[in-house]
Amino acid sequence: MAFKAGQNKGRTSRIVDAEGSTAIRFDNVSLRYGTGPDVLQDISFYLDPGSFHFLTGQSGAGKTSLLSLLYLARRPTQGSVQMFGRDVSSAPRDALPALRRRIGVVFQEFRLLDHLSTLDNVALPLRVAGVSEAEIQRHVPELLGWVGLSRHLHATPPTLSGGQKQRVAIARAVINRPDLLVADEPTGSVDDRTATRLMHLFMELNRLGTTVLIATHNEGLVRKFPFERLHLEGGQVSVLPPLAGWAAGDGLFAGGNPLADLEDL
């Protein structure tokens, strides 16, 4: 469950769940860049392990900043961020790689390595974790097939369409089954149909235990899926109920692999 800013003070929460889920807890977190104003002001919230949330808010509300705290690209100016059973905001620098390997990130602008093939881009999280080349050759093509990119294993990102790049970025984020998936506008450059299908991929991952947080300002998408919204406004966070009226699992996957026909897109 999630709750409003300030409500969790003094609460003892289960921060780590079994089976690779993780709870997220922000305590009085502020963030500012240099000497500028606070982008995030004293925000506190708690996300259950294995939960699925949208992160909403106007452009410039601080969604990307909040996400950057979650994927450990920044440390808060004050306050603490807890996940994986520890205060990650004060974790020593050499502890960060191991923590980051448990987080899958889909960046807004994909941030693929243009000189590497699709296969090598998706293999990166495995390579940095020291996974054997044999394992990589077995798993990566399989996942790329699953997101409909079998025919583009050796293509480099500049030769791919926006939607294809997005799927490569998503495949890279999920290849090592992260405990936490953070996605920044992951459906920003695809049509509604593809966006829905990508949402299904995230839901499938969530079903396997991953805690998911998706930043989006696509209201149509938020209305379509029954997930609570972490809403940012004026540097403050609030948790709002789902806009959609149905519950997850209502035959969403009845048609088999929801991404099976993405190759045509």
Added chain:
Amino acid sequence: MARFLRSDLPVAADPGNRFLPLLVAAMVFLATLALAGALALQDMTTRWRGSMTGTLTVQVPPVAGESSADTVARVDRVVRLLASLPEVAAAVPVADEQLVQMLQPWLGSDVLIADLPVPRLVDVSLKVEAMAGLDAMLARVRDVAPGALIDDHRVWLARLIALADGIRLLAWATLGLVGTATTAAVVYATRSGLAVHRPHIEVLHLIGATDGYVARQFARRALIHGLIGGAIGTLMAAPALIALLALLAPLEGGLVPVVTPASVHFLGLALLPLLAGGVVMITAYRTVRRQLARML
């Protein structure tokens, strides 16, 4: 090899990396010449020192008008006297043929020693490193052979060794300077490479790459470039060294021993390109680690 070179960062195309082999080649060329000079001079001065200690040369001047048999007899008397002294291990007259050989550069090969007022020489080996009562010895030798001289080589060799030592120091200094310049250039090239790849490195970091993982990518490429440059430098230096040895060869057999290259020296020179590769690799690795430690 392809797997070893596989890199997540396009470091191979870095502008800095393109000039690195060239730079290392030039540096290894200079270092090879400097090291060869230093090693050769070290060897020479050691041998000169060895030949300086524990030996003397006694010059027995000819007396005008005496027969060559008389000269030989006088030299024999000097040799016998010297051999009887307690400090002397051996006293051997220098053969006429050897005298001719030593004079050959100045007088040509058809010299008749007997016809020239050339002093005869006696090589004396001492049981001690240096002779204390040199004057007393000279007085006794002059009783037998008036006008005889004793040369303990000291002054002449000391000057020669001082010169050689100076040149040798210069060679080592050159080697140090070359090493420092190479290291500085590698640091600069690596830093510019890091700046170019900063966005990629951020991505690698965010998906869990350690600093060591990133640094190894730069280090592997640097090693290859260092080894290629080193090999080119050695190949360029080899003909230069061979030419120098050819120029020095005619001097061999003169008054002092000249360069006789030992196999250990060649081994040292052959190790230089490997050393260069190692230095370049370690420098790149440490530069990357230092720079990355400033990122989150």
